[in-house]
Amino acid sequence: MTRRIALLAVVCVGTALASSPGDDHWQEGLRQFAAEDFRRAQDAFQEAVEEDPRSSKYTLWLALAMGRRAEKMSGLRKLTSAPPLVKRMRRELERAIELDESNLDAYDALQVFHLQAPSIVGGRKDRAREIAGQIQKLDSARGAGALAVYYEDVGEVERAGEQYALARQLDPDEIRHILSHAGFLSRRGAFTESDELFELAFARDPDNPKVWRAAATAWVLAKRESLYSRARQLIERYLETPDREPNPDPKSEVRELLKKL
Numbered sequence: 001m002t003r004r005i006a007l008l009a010v011v012c013v014g015t016a017l018a019s020s021p022g023d024d025h026w027q028e029g030l031r032q033f034a035a036e037d038f039r040r041a042q043d044a045f046q047e048a049v050e051e052d053p054r055s056s057k058y059t060l061w062l063a064l065a066m067g068r069r070a071e072k073m074s075g076l077r078k079l080t081s082a083p084p085l086v087k088r089m090r091r092e093l094e095r096a097i098e099l100d101e102s103n104l105d106a107y108d109a110l111q112v113f114h115l116q117a118p119s120i121v122g123g124r125k126d127r128a129r130e131i132a133g134q135i136q137k138l139d140s141a142r143g144a145g146a147l148a149v150y151y152e153d154v155g156e157v158e159r160a161g162e163q164y165a166l167a168r169q170l171d172p173d174e175i176r177h178i179l180s181h182a183g184f185l186s187r188r189g190a191f192t193e194s195d196e197l198f199e200l201a202f203a204r205d206p207d208n209p210k211v212w213r214a215a216a217t218a219w220v221l222a223k224r225e226s227l228y229s230r231a232r233q234l235i236e237r238y239l240e241t242p243d244r245e246p247n248p249d250p251k252s253e254v255r256e257l258l259k260k261l
Contacts, residue, residue, distance in 0.1 A: 019098065022048030022058055025086040029061060033242070036250050038072065054101035063092035063109065065249050086121045089113070104142050105136045111146055115153045125154060141171035145180055152184065175205050179214040186218035192216065212238045213254060220257045228261050 014121040020026075029044035030097035052058060057227040070082040090113055094107035111131040117123030132150050136143025148163035164181040167222040171177055180199035198215045205211055235254055 008253075013060065016024065020052045020055055021056075022030070022051030022055060025051060025056055026061065030246050033065060033068075035248070036068075036252055038065050038068040042069060047245050054099055056096045056103045056106060059092055059096040059099060060103065060106045060109065060245075063089045063096065063106075067109075067113075068250070083121050086113075086117060090122050093220070102138060104135060104139060107131055107138075109150065110144065111135070115150065125150075141167045141174060141177060144170060145177060148180065157188065161188070166234070168246075175201055175208060175211065177206070179211065183214055183218050189222075191222070192206070192222070209238050209241050209244065213249070216254075217257060220260050232258065232261055 025044050025048035029041045029048060032038070032041035032044055034138065042065040044056060045065055048058040049055065049062055063229065068086050070085045070089065073085075076170045089258070093106055093110040093113060095101055097110065100106070111128045114122075114124050114128035128150050128254070129147075132143060132146035135146045144163045146166035148149040148160045148167060150162060151157070151160035160220065164177075164184050166172075167177040168181055178197050178201045182194045182201065185194035185197065186190075198211075201208075201211045201215070216231040217240070219231045235257055238254055239251055
C-alpha cells in the first residue's frame with residue numbers, strides 16, 4: 001500500500017450547505033479525522049451514511065477515513081487488514097460517484113486510488129486515465145488537471161506540463177490550478193516559473209492555508225535552503241490556523257516537513 005493512497009493533490013473536498021440527517025455524525029467524523037483518529041472517524045462517517053444512505057458527501061468521507069486507516073497500518077496488520085480495507089475504500093468511492101455523478105472530489109479521489117494502489121487491491125492505471133476523461137466531461141479545467149496528474153504519474157512529463165498549463169488557462173481564477181502547476185514546475189526544477197506562480201497565488205489569496213502549505217511543501221521537498229526560513233514561517237502559520245473547510249490532509253504531514261528544515 002502506498003503512503004498517500006487517500007490523499008488528493010491540492011484537493012478541496014467541499015461541503016453542502018443544506019443540512020442532512022447525518023450531519024451531527026459527519027461533524028463528529030470531521031473532528032476525529034482532524035485529530036487523526038481515523039478509526040473513530042470511520043465509525044462516525046459510517047453512522048452518517050446509515051442516517052442518510054443517499055449522501056455522496058458522507059460516503060466520500062467514509063472512504064477517505066478508510067484510506068487513511070490503511071496508510072497508518074504497519075507490520076502484520078499492513079499485510080492482513082489493510083488490503084480488504086482499501087478494497088472497501090474503492091467501493092465506497094465508486095458508490096459516492098453513483099450517488100452523485102457530479103461529485104468531482106470523489107472522481108479525484110478514485111483517480112488517485114487507481115494511480116497509487118497496487119493491482120492486488122484493484123489499482124489500474126488505465127482506469128485512472130478513464131476517470132480523467134469522465135472529469136473532463138463535467139469540468140474541462142478539472143479534467144485537464146486530472147489528465148496532468150495521470151501523465152505525470154506515468155512519466156509523460158511534457159504532456160503533464162501541457163495539461164497543468166491548460167487547466168490554468170481554462171479556469172484562471174481557480175487557485176488549485178495555479179498551485180498544481182507551480183508544484184509540478186518545482187518538481188521539474190523549473191524554480192523561476194514555479195516561484196512566479198506561487199507568488200501569483202499569494203497575491204490572489206494571501207490568507208489561504210492551502211497556498212501556504214503548497215508553497216512550503218514544494219520548497220522543502222526541492223531542498224531550496226534559501227527559502228527554508230519562509231517555509232518554516234508558512235508551516236507554523238498553517239499549523240496554528242483553523243481550517244477554512246473540511247481538510248483531507250492530516251496536519252502531521254506538515255509537521256514532518258519541519259523535521260526536514
